[in-house]
Amino acid sequence: MTTFYIMTLFPEMVEQGLKTSIIGRAVEKEILRIEAVNIRDYTTNKHGKVDDYPYGGGAGMVMQAQPIYDAYQAIVDRIGRRPRTIYLTPKGQTFHQGMAKEFALDEELVFLCGHYEGVDERVLEEIVTDYVSIGDYVLTGGELAAMVMVDAISRMVPGTLSNQESGETETFHNYLLEYPQYSRPEIWRDKKVPEVLLSGHHKNIEAWRLEQSIALTKKNRPDLYERYVEQEGVQHGRKQKADTGSR
Numbered sequence: 001m002t003t004f005y006i007m008t009l010f011p012e013m014v015e016q017g018l019k020t021s022i023i024g025r026a027v028e029k030e031i032l033r034i035e036a037v038n039i040r041d042y043t044t045n046k047h048g049k050v051d052d053y054p055y056g057g058g059a060g061m062v063m064q065a066q067p068i069y070d071a072y073q074a075i076v077d078r079i080g081r082r083p084r085t086i087y088l089t090p091k092g093q094t095f096h097q098g099m100a101k102e103f104a105l106d107e108e109l110v111f112l113c114g115h116y117e118g119v120d121e122r123v124l125e126e127i128v129t130d131y132v133s134i135g136d137y138v139l140t141g142g143e144l145a146a147m148v149m150v151d152a153i154s155r156m157v158p159g160t161l162s163n164q165e166s167g168e169t170e171t172f173h174n175y176l177l178e179y180p181q182y183s184r185p186e187i188w189r190d191k192k193v194p195e196v197l198l199s200g201h202h203k204n205i206e207a208w209r210l211e212q213s214i215a216l217t218k219k220n221r222p223d224l225y226e227r228y229v230e231q232e233g234v235q236h237g238r239k240q241k242a243d244t245g246s247r
């Protein structure tokens, strides 16, 4: 079982957002556990305050170290070790599928969602193992970013997806975007399903899909296409080497 601890000031947002669909089903099947930890529950301030003005001045408020550290420590005490702890921030490393696969290997993951203008640097130094951004834009808080990560990581945890939903031929596998899909009816608003897909000729269908994937990747994601070409070159090189070796 993989457990996600999400430290936040808005626990209901995370709980509501992650209880539907495939993630909700995996939680019910006890493949995943999602625990929203309300940082405010851990403040020692008698008015429930969790933020204060930044030293040195400037706009906005800063989330204070104490409630975050105590919330984190409560998780550590429960599981008996210091888990991988991800701070969601646009200053972090950009999230990608490879990271989702790697994070999915951990039994427990902690996510720290910041708000206001930031979080006291000292508590980050104490608890954070990974600084992660979900893209080059600024959100109002880390919650949506944590939910994006939990979703992408969850589907890499064995048992979350059914065999039918398996992630084998999907986008980013082999650095290619996925080919287009069609379902019934055969003609819709005068648009016909590509002939090859109706042919039953599996080799041709496979070739058509690869061709579509390559063209789409080249158009929409030239950066990814470059990596695909590189990787194909490497595989070819290896094959040739293997051939020479056997001779």
Ligand code: ADE
Residues within 6 Å of the ligand: 088, 089, 090, 132, 133, 134, 135, 136, 137, 138, 139, 140, 141, 142, 145
């Ligand atoms: N918090 C605010 N913006 C963010 C982003 N782009 N990624 C992760 N966390 C964030």
